[in-house]
Amino acid sequence: SQQGEEDPQALSIQEGENATMNCSYKTSINNLQWYRQNSGRGLVHLILIRSNEREKHSGRLRVTLDTSKKSSSLLITASRAADTASYFCATDWRGSGNTGKLIFGQGTTLQVKP
Amino acid sequence: ETGVTQSPTHLIKTRGQQVTLRCSSQSGHNTVSWYQQALGQGPQFIFQYYREEENGRGNFPPRFSGLQFPNYSSELNVNALELDDSALYLCASRPDLGPNSPLHFGNGTRLTVT
Numbered sequence: 001s002q003q004g005e006e007d008p009q010a011l012s013i014q015e016g017e018n019a020t021m022n023c024s025y026k027t028s029i030n031n032l033q034w035y036r037q038n039s040g041r042g043l044v045h046l047i048l049i050r051s052n053e054r055e056k057h058s059g060r061l062r063v064t065l066d067t068s069k070k071s072s073s074l075l076i077t078a079s080r081a082a083d084t085a086s087y088f089c090a091t092d093w094r095g096s097g098n099t100g101k102l103i104f105g106q107g108t109t110l111q112v113k114p
Numbered sequence: 115e116t117g118v119t120q121s122p123t124h125l126i127k128t129r130g131q132q133v134t135l136r137c138s139s140q141s142g143h144n145t146v147s148w149y150q151q152a153l154g155q156g157p158q159f160i161f162q163y164y165r166e167e168e169n170g171r172g173n174f175p176p177r178f179s180g181l182q183f184p185n186y187s188s189e190l191n192v193n194a195l196e197l198d199d200s201a202l203y204l205c206a207s208r209p210d211l212g213p214n215s216p217l218h219f220g221n222g223t224r225l226t227v228t
Contacts, residue, residue, distance in 0.1 A: 004156070030213035031213060031214050033216055033217075035217075035219075040202070040224070042220050042222050043204065043217075043219040045216040048214060048216050050214060088156050088157075092213050092214075099162055099169060099170020099171075100147050100208070100211065100217075101147075101159045102157075102159060102217065103159070104157045104158070105156050106155055107155075107156050
C-alpha cells in the first residue's frame with residue numbers, strides 16, 4: 001500500500017491565485033520529494049527537501065516539511081494555466097536502504113483556469 | 115527533457131502473453147528503477163537495478179523481471195499477463211545510490227491487457 005496521502009485530491013483555482021497541496025506520510029524518511037505529471041506523461045522532479053530541512057524554495061514553489069507531524073506542503077504562488085497537472089509527493093524512507101524505493105502518494109490534480 | 119526514453123509508447127497485449135518494455139537512461143546514470151502507475155493512482159515501485167544487478171524490489175510477483183545493460187539501457191519483462199497489469203510503466207534513472215538523488219523519469223509505456 002502507498003504510504004503518502006495527499007490532500008486535496010483535486011483543486012481548481014483561477015490564474016494568479018496560490019495553490020497549496022498537502023502530503024502526509026507514516027515512517028521516518030531521508031527526504032521528501034515533489035513531482036509533477038502532465039496528463040499521461042512521465043513525472044518531472046520539482047523539489048527535494050531533506051529530513052533535516054524545514055523549508056525550501058525554488059522559483060514559485062515553496063515546500064515545507066514537518067517531521068514531527070510527518071507532513072509536507074507544496075505551495076505554488078501566482079499560478080498559471082501551464083501549472084495544470086497532477087502533483088505527487090514521494091518519500092524516500094529510511095528503511096529502504098539504498099533500494100531507491102520511493103513511496104508515492106495518490107496525487108493532487110490541479111486545474112488552473114485562465 | 116530528462117534524457118530518459120522508453121519504448122514503445124503504447125502496447126496492447128492479450129492475457130497470458132509476455133511483454134518486454136525498454137528504457138534508455140541518461141549516460142552516466144548507473145541506477146534505474148521501474149514503477150507501475152495504475153489509472154488515477156500514484157506510481158508503485160517495482161524494482162531497482164544498480165550496475166546490472168537488482169538491489170531492491172517492491173511487492174510484485176516474480177513474473178515481473180528486469181535486466182540492466184552496460185550501455186545504460188534496461189528492460190522490464192512481464193510474463194503471464196493479467197488484466198490488472200494494464201497500467202503506465204515508468205522507467206526512472208539517477209546517477210548513483212545516494213538517498214538524496216532525485217529520479218529522472220521517462221514518459222512511460224502505456225500497456226493495455228485485454
